[in-house]
Amino acid sequence: MVKTFLWRCMRHILPVREVLKSKGVSFGGGCPLCSSQYETISHILCECTVARQLWCCDDVLHGLSFVDFVESTLRDTDVELGVLMAVKFWVLWKVRNDAVWNSKQWQLADMRRYMGSLLSAWQEAWPTISSTGQAQLVRNNDWKPPPLGFLKCNVDAAIHSAGATFGAVLRNHEGLFVAALSGQLHCSQDPYLAEALAVKEALSWIKSRPKRRFFKERRFYMESDCLNFCSSFNSVRQDFSIVGLVTKQCRSIACDIGNVLVRHVNRSANQVAHMLARATGSSFVLRVWESARLVVFRIGFNIWYSFVCQKIIV
Numbered sequence: 001m002v003k004t005f006l007w008r009c010m011r012h013i014l015p016v017r018e019v020l021k022s023k024g025v026s027f028g029g030g031c032p033l034c035s036s037q038y039e040t041i042s043h044i045l046c047e048c049t050v051a052r053q054l055w056c057c058d059d060v061l062h063g064l065s066f067v068d069f070v071e072s073t074l075r076d077t078d079v080e081l082g083v084l085m086a087v088k089f090w091v092l093w094k095v096r097n098d099a100v101w102n103s104k105q106w107q108l109a110d111m112r113r114y115m116g117s118l119l120s121a122w123q124e125a126w127p128t129i130s131s132t133g134q135a136q137l138v139r140n141n142d143w144k145p146p147p148l149g150f151l152k153c154n155v156d157a158a159i160h161s162a163g164a165t166f167g168a169v170l171r172n173h174e175g176l177f178v179a180a181l182s183g184q185l186h187c188s189q190d191p192y193l194a195e196a197l198a199v200k201e202a203l204s205w206i207k208s209r210p211k212r213r214f215f216k217e218r219r220f221y222m223e224s225d226c227l228n229f230c231s232s233f234n235s236v237r238q239d240f241s242i243v244g245l246v247t248k249q250c251r252s253i254a255c256d257i258g259n260v261l262v263r264h265v266n267r268s269a270n271q272v273a274h275m276l277a278r279a280t281g282s283s284f285v286l287r288v289w290e291s292a293r294l295v296v297f298r299i300g301f302n303i304w305y306s307f308v309c310q311k312i313i314v
């Protein structure tokens with residue numbers, strides 16, 4: 001159904017006002033979601049005020065035509081990027097249709113929740129998809145860089161006899177180090193709670209960074225090897241346990257940041273964050289490494305990082 005929908009978008013036959021007008025069916029009026037005089041496919045899915053809010057980006061197309069944008073996204077090696085685009089289109093089309101046919105207005109938070117439930121459903125369907133080999137490629141590979149315009153944050157927690165610590169490492173689309181954070185977690189030695197708190201620390205850190213410094217585009221992948229947390233984060237189910245409340249806080253911070261996609265990766269793809277979390281065990285001081293300011297720390301981290309990479313390869 002979603003594939004057919006995408007095909008209709010690409011073939012320029014989705015029944016928006018401008019398309020209907022070109023077929024001789026004119027209703028008048030413009031976009032049902034904003035004050036634009038024109039309702040084109042590109043407008044409703046990418047350029048409309050509502051679409052830009054859902055995309056968390058003012059220039060979704062980056063100068064490309066709608067068809068080129070969709071094609072380049074689907075051609076990307078990262079399957080999830082294509083899925084994310086399809087889900088956003090699907091949600092926006094539903095929001096548009098509800099405005100036209102049911103006079104219903106959607107809140108942004110509801111759109112995000114609906115988006116999360118669709119992504120969650122897709123993730124649960126992965127084992128089926130993996131039989132084709134395509135999704136398996138994403139899930140079982142070691143770490144790989146995010147697409148252009150995204151930063152990827154790997155986060156992990158470690159339990160010690162004295163408590164829990166965490167590590168978070170940000171890298172860009174070239175796989176280059178951008179910044180890292182490590183510190184102590186104030187919690188019991190509960191691995192699930194520690195993993196959730198680690199993500200909360202990483203998200204709070206990202207949120208607190210000034211936009212001008214390495215976060216020109218606030219689009220992030222957040223990767224954790226805690227499947228329970230990732231499933232809970234992407235679920236719409238209510239969870240009133242302590243870890244459920246922490247997860248809810250994570251969702252709220254992610255919402256403030258904008259475009260954050262949380263996903264589960266296996267241990268081998270999260271190794272650098274894991275090592276950083278464990279290495280923090282001897283020191284409970286909150287440490288930040290930033291490429292722009294603390295060059296010395298960065299060099300130190302890169303040497304350590306190279307060492308970790310070699311260790312993984314061996």
Ligand SMILES: [Zn+2]
Pocket residue numbers: 031032033034035036043044047048049050
């Ligand atoms: Zn509009």
